[in-house]
Each structure stands twice: as C-alpha cells, then as structure tokens.
Amino acid sequence: MDSNLQKVFVARRIPQIGIDSLAQQFAVTVHSGQLPPTRSELLSGVGGCHGILSLLSDRIDGEVMDAAGAQLKVISNFAVGFNNIDVPEATRRGIAVGNTPDVLTDATADIAIALIMATARRLREAWQAVDNLAWKTWEPTGWRGLDLVGSTVGIVGMGRIGSKVAQRLYGGWNMRVLFTAHRAKAEDTFPFPARQVALDELLTNSDFISLHVPLSADTRHLIGAREFGLMKETAVVVNTARGEIINQAALVNALRNKQIFGAGLDVCDPEPLPEYDPLRQCENCLLLPHIGSATYSARDAMAVRAADNLLAGLTGNPLPYPVN
Ligand code: GLV
Numbered sequence: 001m002d003s004n005l006q007k008v009f010v011a012r013r014i015p016q017i018g019i020d021s022l023a024q025q026f027a028v029t030v031h032s033g034q035l036p037p038t039r040s041e042l043l044s045g046v047g048g049c050h051g052i053l054s055l056l057s058d059r060i061d062g063e064v065m066d067a068a069g070a071q072l073k074v075i076s077n078f079a080v081g082f083n084n085i086d087v088p089e090a091t092r093r094g095i096a097v098g099n100t101p102d103v104l105t106d107a108t109a110d111i112a113i114a115l116i117m118a119t120a121r122r123l124r125e126a127w128q129a130v131d132n133l134a135w136k137t138w139e140p141t142g143w144r145g146l147d148l149v150g151s152t153v154g155i156v157g158m159g160r161i162g163s164k165v166a167q168r169l170y171g172g173w174n175m176r177v178l179f180t181a182h183r184a185k186a187e188d189t190f191p192f193p194a195r196q197v198a199l200d201e202l203l204t205n206s207d208f209i210s211l212h213v214p215l216s217a218d219t220r221h222l223i224g225a226r227e228f229g230l231m232k233e234t235a236v237v238v239n240t241a242r243g244e245i246i247n248q249a250a251l252v253n254a255l256r257n258k259q260i261f262g263a264g265l266d267v268c269d270p271e272p273l274p275e276y277d278p279l280r281q282c283e284n285c286l287l288l289p290h291i292g293s294a295t296y297s298a299r300d301a302m303a304v305r306a307a308d309n310l311l312a313g314l315t316g317n318p319l320p321y322p323v324n
Helices: 016-023 039-045 062-068 087-092 105-120 123-131 160-173 199-205 225-230 248-256 296-314
Strands: 007-010 027-030 051-054 074-077 096-098 152-156 176-180 208-211 236-239 262-265 285-287
Touching: 007 016, 016 027, 016 296, 039 062, 051 296, 062 087, 074 296, 087 096, 096 296, 105 123, 105 160, 105 208, 105 236, 105 262, 105 285, 105 296, 123 285, 152 160, 152 199, 160 176, 160 208, 176 199, 199 225, 225 248, 248 262
Parallel strands: 007 027, 007 051, 051 074, 074 096, 152 176, 152 208, 208 236, 236 262, 262 285
Antiparallel strands: none
16 A cells, blocks of 8 residues: 555455545545444554545544544545534644535435335334234224324424435325525425424424424424424334434323324434333334435445545545535
8 A cells, every 4th residue: 555645444354346536646544443433543543644534433533533644634434424523623733525416315205105104004013913823803993093195294303314304105195395594585485395394383283293304402302392292193203304303201201191192203312222222112103223324326426425525535636515
C-alpha cells in the first residue's frame, strides 16, 4: 500500500461497490466484524485517518475526531440520518459531514407500508399461531384487524420518505392524508390531497400515524404518554425513523392497556432490543431490525453515495450530499 495515500477508515463491511471505488485512491481499512467496532476499536481504527465512513451505530463525537487527528477532513455517514454524529463539533473543526439521501427513500417508504399493513392485520399474532401450532381452523371471528380503505393517515414529518408513504397510501387505498412539517407547505406541494395540521390534531384524527422526523433534541420523545392519550383506541403507530422519537416506556403502557391498537416499528431504543425488554411481550407490536433501507439496490446506492462524499471531501471538493 502506498504510504502517501490518504487513509480512510470504514466502520463496517458495506457493499463492495463503495469499497472498490475508495480503494482506487485511498488506503482503506475496513472494520471486518459483523458487529460495530467497540469504542476502543473505533478510537484506534480512526487514528491517522483523513476520512471516516461511519454507520448509524457508530457515535462520532469530539473524542473520535481527536483520536483521528487534525488531518481528518471528512466524515461520511452510510445513512440518511446523522444523529450519531456531532455535526456542530465537526463544523467547528472544519470537518465536512455527508449522508446518503434519496436512494433509500422508496425502500424505507415500502417498509413503512409493510408495517402499516402487518400491524393493521395483526400478522405477528397470526404468524405466531401458525408457528405455535395454535391454528386449528378457519375462524369467523378470529384475527380480525383494521381496514386501510377509507381511513386517515397522519404523517409526522412530511419530508422525502413521509411524502412517499402518503403518496402510496393515497394512491393505493384512497386514504385521507394529514401531515405535520417543519415549515408551512403550500396546498399544491404534493401530487395528492394532504392537509397540514398541528401535531395534536394529527394524533387525534389519524387512524394510522407514521413517523418520519429526524432525531434531534426537539424530536426526542416527541411521542409520549400525553400523545398516546390523544390517539384513537384503534390507532396504529408506525416508526421507521429513529427509536428515540417515541418514549418507549409510554409505548409499552399504551400497547399493554390497549390504549392504541398496535405499533409497527422498524426502529427501537436501544437497538437491538434487549432480551428482556417488555416491548417483546406486546403481541400488538411488530418489531423489525432496522431494515428500512435494506434492499440490494438501495444499499449499493448508499455505498456509492458514501464513497462519493469521501472522494469529494478528500480531494478538496464540496461533498455532493453534504450535511454541514
Ligand atoms: C437509516 O435509518 C438511515 O438513516 O439511513
């Protein structure tokens, strides 16, 4: 390996297309374990690096930037969300931060739809009955769930992914769409009818509530006991954003007490969910292991975008997908 090459630390094995593109120009070290690097592996791995390719499971803060050294120029997150990175600290140090937007929008919207349908139709309980040999006959009153047609979806955070979820639900099931957004959006912003409302109004009036806000100090525990109290008893809550947006203890109470119908989660807090977490006992909760972007093409495209951010940052160019 040419010792004059700039060094890149890649915090996990990502699709090869991204590694190949980096390896053409840089000295690349890939953390090869199936699990994320431990804190000490991360701190030693980044030592002397000019670029870091991080995952959402790696906390990249001032300590990591210090461990890398003053030559660190760019941190490229293999994710659209970047709550795992201390972006203000990176900015203060003149380190560019990038993410991988757009290419995972459809894949993640599809998982939100899958969770909405699976939770509405109680697929976890139905599958468990098959699995446990508890399925004895066709039951006229068994396994009844909720209809999508004629219902209302509330999109909390009508950005890229939220609007694709709404578009699918309007186009496929003619659902009424309510939404919240950071800024006021004009009526004709979307190619389907949608009404912007305050969060409380959305929670009170929606049958399906799908969360799509980024995680920040403002959105941490956005949905807690008070918010579950506003929801219909038949409400379904779906989270494909970040686990910490929901106060999970309050969610467990709401699910146990049948204050809501169910929850479909692709994310939880913490990840993975600990073995004895009470959420596991809630039959009306379907939990997936954070697979929103897990399609072959989305993950390949994320690898390309993450590599492109590093290539740009390390060759003195603006990042194509910048965060700061
Ligand atoms: C996944 O959660 C991502 O932020 O890309």
